[in-house]
Amino acid sequence: MNDWYLSNVTIIQSCLIAAMLAMSMQVTMRVGVLSVAGIGFYGLGQYSTALLVLHGILPWGLAIAVTALACGVLAYALARVLSRVRGLYLTMVTLGLVLVLTVVASNGGEFTGGATGLYGIPVTVATWHMLVVIAVGIVICAVTERGFVGRASEALRSDEMLAASVGIEARTVRRANFGLSGMLGAVAGGLNVLTFGTVNPFDAGFPLMVTILTAVIVGGQRTWLGAVIGAFLITSLPTLLSSFSGDTREMAFGALVVVLATYAPDGLLGFASAALRRLRSSLRPPPTMAEPERRRELADV
Amino acid sequence: MLQQLLDSVVLASIYILFSIGMSLAWGILGILNLAHGAILMFSAYVAYLWADSTSASLPMVLIAGLLAGGVLSLLMELGPFRAIRHSVGDAEELELRTVIASLGVSTILVAVAAHYTGNTSFQVPTTFQPTAYQIGSVRISDLQVIIIVVGFGLSLLLALWLSRSRNGRAVRALESDVETAALMGISERKLSSATMFVSGALAGLAGVFLVIYLGATDPAASHSLLTSAFAVIVIGGVGSIGGAVIGALVLALLETLVISNTSGVWSPAIAFSFIIVVLLVRPEGLFSSSRTKVDRV
Numbered sequence: 041m042n043d044w045y046l047s048n049v050t051i052i053q054s055c056l057i058a059a060m061l062a063m064s065m066q067v068t069m070r071v072g073v074l075s076v077a078g079i080g081f082y083g084l085g086q087y088s089t090a091l092l093v094l095h096g097i098l099p100w101g102l103a104i105a106v107t108a109l110a111c112g113v114l115a116y117a118l119a120r121v122l123s124r125v126r127g128l129y130l131t132m133v134t135l136g137l138v139l140v141l142t143v144v145a146s147n148g149g150e151f152t153g154g155a156t157g158l159y160g161i162p163v164t165v166a167t168w169h170m171l172v173v174i175a176v177g178i179v180i181c182a183v184t185e186r187g188f189v190g191r192a193s194e195a196l197r198s199d200e201m202l203a204a205s206v207g208i209e210a211r212t213v214r215r216a217n218f219g220l221s222g223m224l225g226a227v228a229g230g231l232n233v234l235t236f237g238t239v240n241p242f243d244a245g246f247p248l249m250v251t252i253l254t255a256v257i258v259g260g261q262r263t264w265l266g267a268v269i270g271a272f273l274i275t276s277l278p279t280l281l282s283s284f285s286g287d288t289r290e291m292a293f294g295a296l297v298v299v300l301a302t303y304a305p306d307g308l309l310g311f312a313s314a315a316l317r318r319l320r321s322s323l324r325p326p327p328t329m330a331e332p333e334r335r336r337e338l339a340d341v
Numbered sequence: 342m343l344q345q346l347l348d349s350v351v352l353a354s355i356y357i358l359f360s361i362g363m364s365l366a367w368g369i370l371g372i373l374n375l376a377h378g379a380i381l382m383f384s385a386y387v388a389y390l391w392a393d394s395t396s397a398s399l400p401m402v403l404i405a406g407l408l409a410g411g412v413l414s415l416l417m418e419l420g421p422f423r424a425i426r427h428s429v430g431d432a433e434e435l436e437l438r439t440v441i442a443s444l445g446v447s448t449i450l451v452a453v454a455a456h457y458t459g460n461t462s463f464q465v466p467t468t469f470q471p472t473a474y475q476i477g478s479v480r481i482s483d484l485q486v487i488i489i490v491v492g493f494g495l496s497l498l499l500a501l502w503l504s505r506s507r508n509g510r511a512v513r514a515l516e517s518d519v520e521t522a523a524l525m526g527i528s529e530r531k532l533s534s535a536t537m538f539v540s541g542a543l544a545g546l547a548g549v550f551l552v553i554y555l556g557a558t559d560p561a562a563s564h565s566l567l568t569s570a571f572a573v574i575v576i577g578g579v580g581s582i583g584g585a586v587i588g589a590l591v592l593a594l595l596e597t598l599v600i601s602n603t604s605g606v607w608s609p610a611i612a613f614s615f616i617i618v619v620l621l622v623r624p625e626g627l628f629s630s631s632r633t634k635v636d637r638v
Contacts, residue, residue, distance in 0.1 A: 198431075305438055
């Protein structure tokens with residue numbers, strides 16, 4: 041067990057970071073917005089944590105906490121500023137912000153280390169630190185997936201106007217989800233920097249967005265669990281299957297995304313839960329009159 | 342100054358060819374095709390493969406790129422896009438799923454091209470040698486003239502076709518209401534396939550022009566091109582050909598000015614900063630068409 045852990049520690053840590061990022065993207069998807077802002081905050085979180093630690097301003101734990109809070113507030117403010125921008129426009133604006141951040145970081149001179157980025161950041165994060173942080177993240181995501189907030193998000197996802205008409209504060213819920221997304225992204229960035237010791241302006245670029253989106257789509261975009269499962273699969277599979285690297289990996293992921301978006305938009309988790317539901321209903325006695333109605337409702341949810 | 346103006350008009354012509362297709366697919370079919378940039382790049386790559394084995398003339402290479410782009414785009418329509426459109430009714434869900442599927446296609450195309458080119462830049466070799474003419478203080482090549490004529494000419498033809506011809510009117514009917522259009526005997530399948538073919542073919546043409554004009558391109562260029570096209574569409578309004586022409590001119594002029602007056606490192610950020618500002622001020626684009634209503638709540 042211990043040998044296995046030691047030889048795979050890098051993959052495990054990468055999986056955990058990818059899982060945080062996937063959750064950050066899933067959090068905005070549950071209010072019906074495909075936003076890649078989480079990736080931008082991942083980049084911001086990397087630089088902010090790295091700079092705070094490198095210049096000796098804060099110890100690493102506080103550096104991550106401060107970064108996370110600041111990015112959460114910033115993401116909330118961003119959602120406020122962008123409240124008039126909707127749907128695919130919003131997707132493209134967040135995409136633009138991330139690419140602009142990349143340009144800014146690579147032109148930041150000595151402060152951001154320019155195109156080579158920053159390195160030599162003290163590696164202080166151990167796997168158990170990550171596990172604790174990700175557990176907190178999961179609890180927050182899981183709690184906000186249920187109860188009033190969860191139902192409000194779900195309503196917002198399917199029809200914003202209708203949600204607003206039954207008294208759901210559409211804007212507040214949307215902004216809160218954005219804030220959470222920014223926070224998760226920033227924490228993932230901070231952890232990444234303190235695990236691998238380097239930052240590069242192109243870390244948070246187009247390829248990462250595609251990888252994380254693939255993770256969310258593969259696992260299932262409806263719940264945090266889907267995002268986490270997807271992140272683990274997408275991060276660990278290429279390393280475990282050694283022939284499966286570089287461009288071949290990209291091609292396979294691309295094909296997987298096309299097939300899933302077309303035939304199984306809720307990913308592996310959606311697929312599994314549908315299969316489970318079918319199995320259960322086939323084991324049950326024949327439905328009464330009201331049953332098909334109820335089942336249809338469940339299927340819609 | 343005049344030279345910069347000319348250069349930006351040439352760049353604008355390429356942007357026009359590239360972004361009209363993306364704009365039409367979005368406006369008419371509700372498909373935001375994120376693979377559009379990859380289609381441009383891949384068509385140029387196909388043209389390169391074809392031109393490398395034969396010694397091809399300019400028209401032949403252009404046709405190769407045009408066909409490659411058209412076929413790729415048509416395949417996307419016949420495959421994932423149609424399946425998605427027929428399985429969901431909700432417009433937003435449809436948008437989201439087609440965007441994700443197109444991102445997948447884009448990943449595949451970029452990865453395939455990167456694999457076979459070794460992720461380096463490639464050219465499209467032709468027997469065509471551009472000749473430059475000096476008119477006053479301006480140098481202009483016959484290639485530039487061809488690009489401008491094709492870019493503006495095709496957009497004019499397409500606009501005329503959409504507004505005057507029977508099929509063009511049918512396409513516009515599809516744009517406003519698919520079901521009613523179907524009741525009037527308009528074949529949604531045929532016309533959406535045709536739209537996607539034309540959309541991709543224009544991107545393919547733009548790809549070959551771009552590579553011949555700039556000398557080379559590489560697979561990763563697809564992403565920044567995509568952002569330029571999006572900027573053009575945001576400025577011009579979704580589905581509007583006239584708007585796309587204006588948008589392309591504005592963007593090309595801005596980019597040319599910034600590149601020639603600064604060191605050029607900031608140029609990738611221009612298109613996007615522009616998009617962000619425009620969307621904040623007017624979320625529906627500067628010249629909005631009536632079709633895409635952005636404000637819903």
